[in-house]
Amino acid sequence: MAARFVTDTADHTRPPPPDSTGHRSRRRLYLLVALFLMTLVGVLGYIEYFLSRPVGAGPAGPALDAIAFTQVWSDQRVQVIGVGDSITAGLGARSTSHTFFNRLLENPNDEFTDMKGVCLSEVLPHLTSENFAISGSESCTHAEVIADTIPVYPDAYGIVLMTTGGNDLIHSYGRSEPRECAMYSATLEQALPWIESFRTRLARMLDELTAKFPKGCEIYLGDIYDPTDGVGDAPSVFLPHWQDGLAIHSRYNDVITEVAAQRDHVHVVPLHQTFLGHGSHCRQFWRSTYDANDPHYWFYTNIEDPNDRGYDAIRRIFLKTIVEKTKL
Secondary structure, three states, X not given: OOXXXXXXXXXXXXXXXXXXXXXXHHHHHHHHHHHHHHHHHHHHHHHHHHHOOOOOOOOOOOOOOXXXXXXXXXXXXXEEEEEEOHHHXXXXXXXXXXXXXXXXXXXXXXXXXXXXXXXXHHHOOOEEEEEOOOOOOOHHHHHHXXXXXXXXXXXXXXXXXXXXXXXXXXXXXXXOOOEOOEOOOOOHXXXXXXXXXXXXXXXXXXXXXXXXXXXXXXXXXXXXXXXXXXXXOHHHHOOXXXXXXXXXXXXXXXXXXXXXXXXXXXXXXXXXXXXXXXXXXXXXXXXXXXXOOOOOOOEOOOOOOEOHHHXXXXXXXXXXXXHHHOOO
């Protein structure tokens, strides 16, 4: 049998093929690194734009023209009273001197430079004050306080600083069935008769407050702000989802505007507009409410009240409204 010869035709000068296993390992490593970086950027972005709520520092709210406070407005006796809930009572302020009610009357020792001398005691030398606001109270309680507790001031012109209605919306935080003056989680249909009751109650409160001042008065009534910046996502402020929350909130503010408009001496203070962009979405630059000059959170840890900077903003917008509307 003839022998078989196999010719070796391999090219021993060609380099060995690349290690495909090593290439795959490097590709997996690059992919893992890229995924890690993308995840890190996503997490940091979520923290910054959805969870981060820095409060900032320094003045907050609209600037005021100090010229209006350089001369006496009136020499008559003026009685200032506070009526309403924890906003007027001052829960969440750093100290009693930093509540909007007290700061509007008199500058604290650590007042911002732009607001020194910008307060009612500078322009009303015969001013006295008393605050009847109660933290945690709803408009049903405010009606009782006005009727039963606030006296008549026969010898003084009145300035009333008032916030009401906000707790009607937020209580009882979805933990119980909704009811009048505690309607959280209600449907709009359920809330409609309670909204109309608020209309009647608010009108009565304003008329009874007016009667407390035979020499005349001005009532400055704050509307209701929104800690969700108009988005309506209650979980962003750690509350249960409320489908009709924004609609009911809007109806309450409509009632405040409409009832006030029927009385020449009652003026709405726009807390809602002032606080937009300073709630749970304050860092989200793509929203129409974003405030590039002050993208900070103005709410206290309990959500429903302002923090110290929020109270500064409230003090300023109340004073601004008073300057624009007062007859003194």
